[in-house]
Amino acid sequence: MNxxxxxxxxxxxxxxxxxxxxxxxxxxxxxxxxxxxPVERSKRLPGSLxxxxxxxxxxxxxxxxxxxxxxKMVLKQFKCYADPNRASNEDDIKxxxxxxxxxxxxxxxxxxxxxxxxxxxxxxxxxxxxDWCTIDKVPTLPFDHNKxxxxxxxxxxxxxxxxxxxxxxLLPKKFTIxxxxxxxxxxxxKNIDIKNFHKKIATFSYIIPLNEMEKNVSHRAARFYKFDxxxxxxxYNKLIK
Amino acid sequence: MNxxxxxxxxxxxxxxxxxxxxxxxxxxxxxxxxxxxPVERSKRLPGSLxxxxxxxxxxxxxxxxxxxxxxKMVLKQFKCYADPNRASNEDDIKxxxxxxxxxxxxxxxxxxxxxxxxxxxxxxxxxxxxDWCTIDKVPTLPFDHNKxxxxxxxxxxxxxxxxxxxxxxLLPKKFTIxxxxxxxxxxxxKNIDIKNFHKKIATFSYIIPLNEMEKNVSHRAARFYKFDxxxxxxxYNKLIK
Numbered sequence: 469m470n471x472x473x474x475x476x477x478x479x480x481x482x483x484x485x486x487x488x489x490x491x492x493x494x495x496x497x498x499x500x501x502x503x504x505x506p507v508e509r510s511k512r513l514p515g516s517l518x519x520x521x522x523x524x525x526x527x528x529x530x531x532x533x534x535x536x537x538x539x540k541m542v543l544k545q546f547k548c549y550a551d552p553n554r555a556s557n558e559d560d561i562k563x564x565x566x567x568x569x570x571x572x573x574x575x576x577x578x579x580x581x582x583x584x585x586x587x588x589x590x591x592x593x594x595x596x597x598x599d600w601c602t603i604d605k606v607p608t609l610p611f612d613h614n615k616x617x618x619x620x621x622x623x624x625x626x627x628x629x630x631x632x633x634x635x636x637x638l639l640p641k642k643f644t645i646x647x648x649x650x651x652x653x654x655x656x657x658k659n660i661d662i663k664n665f666h667k668k669i670a671t672f673s674y675i676i677p678l679n680e681m682e683k684n685v686s687h688r689a690a691r692f693y694k695f696d697x698x699x700x701x702x703x704y705n706k707l708i709k
Numbered sequence: 710m711n712x713x714x715x716x717x718x719x720x721x722x723x724x725x726x727x728x729x730x731x732x733x734x735x736x737x738x739x740x741x742x743x744x745x746x747p748v749e750r751s752k753r754l755p756g757s758l759x760x761x762x763x764x765x766x767x768x769x770x771x772x773x774x775x776x777x778x779x780x781k782m783v784l785k786q787f788k789c790y791a792d793p794n795r796a797s798n799e800d801d802i803k804x805x806x807x808x809x810x811x812x813x814x815x816x817x818x819x820x821x822x823x824x825x826x827x828x829x830x831x832x833x834x835x836x837x838x839x840d841w842c843t844i845d846k847v848p849t850l851p852f853d854h855n856k857x858x859x860x861x862x863x864x865x866x867x868x869x870x871x872x873x874x875x876x877x878x879l880l881p882k883k884f885t886i887x888x889x890x891x892x893x894x895x896x897x898x899k900n901i902d903i904k905n906f907h908k909k910i911a912t913f914s915y916i917i918p919l920n921e922m923e924k925n926v927s928h929r930a931a932r933f934y935k936f937d938x939x940x941x942x943x944x945y946n947k948l949i950k
Contacts, residue, residue: 473809475716477789478817517714524791524817548789548819550719550765568714576719576765578789585714626871 476550476574480528481515481613481619482543483579484535484657485587486600487638491650494586494600495617496535497609501596502566509559513613514595515577517568529579535592536584542637543582546623550576554612563610579616581624583637628655633674636695642678644690645669674700716901717791717815717886721769722756723784723856724820724861725776727827727841728879735827736858737776738850742837743807749801755836756818758809769821775835777825783878784823787864788857791817795853806853820857822865824878840861869896874915877936883919885931886910915941 484496497511514535518527525545532541555561555575566574590598601607606617628635638651649665669675674696682689725737738752755776759768766786773782796802796816805813831839842848847858869876877884879892889905910916915937923930 472760472762473718473811474761475718477714477716478719518714518791519713520815521713521793522791523793524789545788547786548765550759550763550819552762552764570714574761578791630867 474574475574476576476615477517477568478524479515479517479575479577480524480531481513481577481579481616482528482531482535482582483513483617484532484584485620485624485638486584487651487654488586488600488602491647491654493654495603495606495620496584496590496597497599497601497606498535498592499597499599500567500594502563505566506559509608509610511607512599512610513566513616514598517575520617524578528578528582532582533690535598535661536588536590537592538584538588541582541584542634543580544623544627545578545580547619548576548578549616551612555606557610560610571588577611577616579620581627582621583634585638585640587640615682625655625657628652633695633697633700636697639695642692644682644692646690648693674703715815717817718757718758718809718813718820719765720758720816721765721772722754722818722857723769723772723776723821723823724754724858725773725825726861726865726879727825728892728895729827729841729843732888732895734844734895736844736847736861737825737831738840738842738847739776739833739836740838740840741808744803746804746807747800748882750849750851752842752848753851754857755839758816765819766789769819773775776833776839777829777831778833779825779829781867782823782825783875784821784822785864785868786819786821788860789817789819790853790857792853798851801851810832818852818857820861822861822868826879826881828881866896866898869893874936874938877938880936883921883933883935885923885933887931889916889934915944 486494486496488494496514498514499510501507501510510707516527516530516531528543529541533539534542552574555564555572564575586600592598606614608614618691639647645666648669649662653660676694676696678692678694680692683703717797727735727737728733739755741753742748742751748823755772757768757772759765769784770782773784774780793815796805796813805816827841833839847855876892880888886907889910890903894901917935917937919933919935921933923933
């Protein structure tokens with residue numbers, strides 16, 4: 469055996485996006501207090517080593533279910549991170565020793581995108597804290613988690629451009645067109661004219677107006693809409709045929 | 710240590726696309742004759758285990774350079790395949806023992822797309838044969854290589870839709886619009902009207918007409934064009950600003 473061929477541990481890390489009531493993108497960060505580990509460096513992306521019987525997709529689904537209680541979360545694999553030095557920081561090595569009770573020399577990770585409604589109650593027994601963090605306030609995280617988050621933003625944009633339906637995973641069931649516009653704007657990084665956006669949206673038969681308006685708002689009350697997944701599927705299939 | 714957390718070997722596998730003179734998509738398959746191994750099952754995707762100092766991108770670039778002699782090939786990571794049973798076929802286990810001189814229980818692979826002009830002379834010392842194979846004639850391959858190839862077709866389509874410039878990696882330096890049309894059609898799986906295609910292409914300032922026509926052809930001689938990467942980059946950057 470060429471001794472240069474190495475075995476490595478394999479993990480998954482999940483960037484879970486949410487959209488808050490101030491129209492900002494957020495991601496979920498978890499924290500677990502471990503003896504002798506500095507608390508300020510304990511926030512990280514939710515993740516896990518994969519188990520012997522697991523595919524990486526299954527491991528990511530397990531991490532997300534442990535986190536949110538939801539059995540089947542929307543998820544998308546986007547990149548394998550395998551820099552030989554990605555786990556060479558002393559604190560990170562120490563953390564792996566504590567967390568996994570083992571000296572881990574090398575670890576590659578497969579990164580996933582996921583989406584969660586921000587009002588979903590999160591009550592995970594696995595972590596000491598699970599918090600939404602606005603995307604522009606993400607602290608310095610261990611390993612290459614900051615890099616993963618930066619690259620996940622490019623990936624979520626691509627994902628929404630190729631499958632617009634996933635944007636509704638981030639909105640409440642009833643939403644206004646302004647909410648949809650603000651979410652789309654915060655994801656797309658382009659300046660989009662709101663009038664053009666309204667016109668475009670009006671052509672989407674899967675966005676259904678409801679007989680219900682906003683209440684107790686300081687601006688003119690806007691109509692609520694819902695997303696019809698069945699109509700979308702039908703239309704979407706037509707487009708690619 | 711939770712004994713369920715496992716270490717695994719990690720490999721890269723490369724799907725290298727080429728476009729032949731009969732306007733068909735091809736991929737590169739390699740073959741190495743090993744004692745006691747059936748020759749008919751010896752074709753496979755070019756790949757390798759990663760080395761201790763290597764990132765997966767570096768490993769893929771190494772595999773491609775060993776294969777083509779080209780120092781820096783265009784490449785794109787597209788998916789990590791980690792089914793626990795992906796290397797459980799008896800022949801595959803035997804092959805890994807012969808190739809890597811070691812009992813390998815589990816191996817995950819990171820799959821890459823690459824593109825190569827089909828006229829490029831391939832002369833690799835590492836393999837006994839390296840052959841282009843048209844995409845509809847790919848034989849049954851070891852591991853999950855057939856699945857990887859099927860999924861790579863979806864990925865190459867997406868890649869070209871998001872970055873049209875990579876299509877020119879598959880064409881000769883001088884090409885006709887018909888060649889470009891046939892390549893685009895074979896990649897996009899849509900029926901594209903050739904007149905509309907011509908109109909669209911005429912708006913792309915990075916496709917430059919040359920003062921040179923086809924020679925010795927049975928149909929009306931067509932003009933040659935070239936791709937101008939600089940003009941493309943300038944225009945492309947403008948689009949995403």
